[in-house]
Amino acid sequence: MRKTSPHSVIGLTVIILLAVSFLVLLSSSSSPARPVIERPVRDGFVVARLKYGGGGDWYGNKTSLRNLLRALSERTTVKVASDREEAVEIMEKEFFNFPFLWLSGHGNVRFTRKEAERLREHLTSGGFLFADDDYGMDKSFRQQMKQVFPDKELVELPFTHPIYHSFYELPDGPPKVHEHDGLPPRGYAIVHEGRVVVFYTHEADVGDGLEDPEIHGDPPEKREEAMKMAINVVLYSLTN
């Protein structure tokens, strides 16, 4: 019987290694690129303030999210990472790390085409957007939602929807915190596969209701209504 020569063994080994490397290369190049996660995953729930273009004041309601996170920590069993809000742009690498997004403002909301695509991807993959009209962003926000979800409409949710009953019972729907145009408050949603992925309050001003009391001087009951609404939205997003 012929003995196997060392050269043959070496040659065979090299061939096998090359083949494995090639396969690995193929498999890695064929998978879709996902943003590289650089920051460690936070140990708890986080609300991310969405930074958007168009000139609107995305940075308004400065104390609202801090108050919300504190209330969540005190009133619910949701494990909150901290009471510090994060701000994130859609094109940032870490964008997908924030499943719960907050958007508010008085002015123009505008997404680029890529941002719209990315936002859609996020929301249809489990993300949630809570948008609150601070008064003045309604028109542009609706337009931008059309860009994000061209095939869907913002539909007004009935008062029986789970979002109004996920933690607190809100039989009359969203609260009316500030007057704005004197119109009834409405809660609109974009529903994807039966799940609300965008919840938008108009003529409600929930964000202002979450602010520190001295900022607007709102009655405590109005602030409480706003807090209940916000907590409900968070709980709904976490359980649906």
Place this chain on the structure above:
Amino acid sequence: MAPDAHRILKGNLSFARRVLARSSVGLWLLRACSLAALALLLSTAVVLVAGAESALTSVLGALAVFGLPLLVVAAVAYALLRVPSLETVAVMTDRLLPGRENAVISSLQLGERADELSSFYSRAVIDAVVSDGAALSQTLEFRGLLPARKLRFWSVGLLVTATALAAFLFLVPGALEPSFSSLVTSPFAERVSLAVVPGDVAIDSGEDVSVTVSVKGSLSEPRLRVSSGSRPPYYLEMEPADTTGSFVAVLESLVAQTDYMAELGRVQSPSYTVSVRTPPQISEFLISYEYPDYSGLEKRVVGTVVGDLSALKGTRVWLEVTFTRDVSSAGLRFDDGGATPLVKRGDRKLSGSFVLRGDGTYVVSATDAVGKEHLSPSYVIRCREDLTPFLKLVSPLPEADLPEDMELPLEVICADDYGLSSLLVHYYASPQDVRSENIRTFEHRTKEAVLTHFWDLNPLQLLPGEVVTYFLEVFDNDAVSGPKAARTPLMTVRFPTIAELYAEMEEGHAEEILKLEDILREAETLRAELETVSREIKQDSQLSWERKKQMEGFWTTYERMSEGIDGVSRALEESVRQLESYDPLSWELAEKIQEVRELLDELQDPDLRRAIERLQEALAEFDIPDIESALADYNVSQEELLKGLDRAIELLRQIRFDEKLQAAVEEAADLAEREAEIGDALDSEDANLSDLAQQQLGAGEALEQLKNELDKLAAEAKEANQEQLSEMLQNMSKSIGKGGLLDMISQASSMMCSQRTPALRRLVRNIEGGLLELADQLSQAQSCSASERLADVTEEVRRSMHELLELSEAQEELAMCTGQEKPEELAVRQHTIHEGTSVVADKLFETSKQTFFMTHRTAAELGLALKEMGDALRSFESGRLGEGVQASRIAYQGLNNVLRALLIAEQSMCAAQGGMGMGQGLRRMRSLSGLQLSINRTTEALYSQLDKQGRLSHSEEETLGRLAAQQEMVRRGMEEVSRALGDRRDVLGRLEEIVEEMRDVQTRMESMQLDQDTVRKQHRIMSRLLDAQKSVQQRDYTGKRFSRPGRDFPERESPPELSRELLGEREKLQLDILRERAASYPEAYRELVEQYLRALSENAK
């Protein structure tokens, strides 16, 4: 008796008898010949008509040939036998003697029977008669006895027949031959033998066959009778061969089986056959095309008789050739010398293959059983090339501007005959650095694609004004010859500067103004026409048919106007969007445009539409009172439309002016930046001076254009009575012109042609500083423009308010009347108030064209108040006191509403006066920051010189002095901004601290104190300026805001439930889960679940 007379008589009569006999023979000969000729003629005719094979031919021929001698003999015999006697001759002779009948016969008979008759007659009488008869016979012409007529007849007959026969033979030579052939074929002919060589033979197609016939027993020449295929048999003449008795003929180029025989008269040889061997021919080609894999074409099999090939290059062609005969081997021979052997699949079937590489021809070479090679005809090989792909860039245009999101949408159409592989974009901002980016890798064998790719140019970090040159390239998937590519031409995309944006926007708004002016003209025309109609109706209480038709077109006119206004509104909305994206600091301008847009939207008054509709309905009914009423309503609404359009046009003109001014500001800032770049390049050693000189010249040209623009703006400002602004702009223009920046630029450009010197560097920095100052001055001019306008308008509003207040008081008195007053008096008072209010309304309308603070609602309120006043007036005039007072109260309320609105507007205008918007403030800060940067740079350069030299030169001290002045200018500018922003200055951070730092630096520079600390302070100033601007982006301000708590809506009903389709997927999933789980439940529960699911599905139905 005279025996002589009798002898003479008998001799003459014998002579006559001989003549008769000869003529009779001749006649019969003539007859015989004629008949023979006739027979031949007939035979020939029969040959011609019935053919040579007709039996009648032979019969007639035999008759002609054999009949002739027989006839001759018979004729002679007959003639001889029918020789008449002497007595008959004598009788015949007597006929020739009219009047002497029987003279000759009598003479003869008497002479014959003289002895016998001597008893009866006397000898003398007998002698006399005989002598008389003899004498008569002597004188007779016996030719008269000839049957001349018969002779003539038959002669003519023979002549005619012979002529006819000759003619036949002339025309149809050989026509007689068939008649004689049977004569030729005689028993004697049987002894003739014909020996034919080669007999039966097989030859190849096209060959000749030489036939030799040896004749024995005859000296005649044989001939060959040849028949072949469908061709009629023909005869081939033979030539004598070398040997005696042999004849040869050649059957040439035989391609088909041919039969032949030798014939000599009636003697025939046996029939022989020449078999022609055909070469092996191709009866069928079975061609299989195996196309290159990349083409995606399926294998194709073709059965054909023609071996032409046509396929894509690289195709493997399998040929199976079937021959008509057995072959021993075959192969393909190509025109380029190549060959491919074919493999035998059978006796007649061979196959082989080759790969198509190019055009050409080939033949099939076959070797038959005897080893002879046969070549097929040449067949064509057509090699199709894979075509170059098609590429077209539908959008954008070859020179495009980059959209605000820095993504250029590329709409591409590409196609290929067999498939595309990839689409790339190649681009460069500078030609030395060409990059490529893969846009799309196409799936396997994608043949066409229409795609839109958003090319993200963000990574290029372009600056405004920079141009990227690019082209697209698409490759196909040709794996045989290599991928072919198609390219688009070179195109450019430019990052427009903000100055260009404003210039473009200004042009766009100019067009919108024109459109609005057209609409206004149309509306005025419509009004004039309606007024004419209204007058006609009032005069005639009827409407002509033409007028009615005209009015029916009003709706179309209105629709057109409405669409026009919508179009302008949409265009303005687009401008707002663009502004917000390109220049976030432009929100004040954006707000103004937005307000004009809202004004236009308000002009689309439903009342106007309703009025038109009512008018159309009234016209249809031809109801005059209704038409009058509809016209009146329309007129009211129309007035609003006209005024609104007029106002919108004026406001847009203002906006346009502001845009031009803004464009000038941005252009000056851009020029300053460009100058700074030139300065930076000068500082670096490796910059090309001639390039810099070119750039400097370019900057000079742009500045020249800016100067011209400033002149135009100054003229426009003067027309608009903005004297201060006009003066400012003129001064700026002068500062650019002679002795100013343009000269400096020209000088710098000339200096750049030689060498870089410190003086050149200083000059360039001075130019940069000058441009920054210009930009700042233009910013100031903007503020001045706004302030000037606002001041005039505020004054107008105040005056109008004052007048309205008085009118309102008078109206209040009227509204409070007790009813004791006379209606006539009230009417007079109301009329006065109405007139006064109309005057104020007109003034306010003119004022509203100058400002955005006046709203459409205010005008509408005033209009309503006027209307109520009119109603009150009419009521008072007609004695209806109660109605009049009611209307006057409503008018009073209306006036108060207007006064309130005017008060708010006046307060807003006062607040804005002397101040500036946040955007303006930021813009001003931006230009001041640019100037500060320039000051800092120059200060640093001076400081480094001081550090090297230990002291500053005289010119450097002058420069420091100038820097101090510039620092003061920046400081004053910042103070202005701080003052103008008023309460809002806190947004920008602590501006006072910045101002104090600037004051300190200015003082140091003025006292020539240039040290590290000064430089540090300047850096601090710069960073604070930048921070202040940044802080606005974040609106980082706290403090109380004012808002009203909302009112609850407890009575509100819930919106409807969401549709099942909306929740469908989720619910289905839930139901599926439920169903699945139910399987493990106890029976009773399962039943419940099933009932529930059934109920759900019934509900769904």
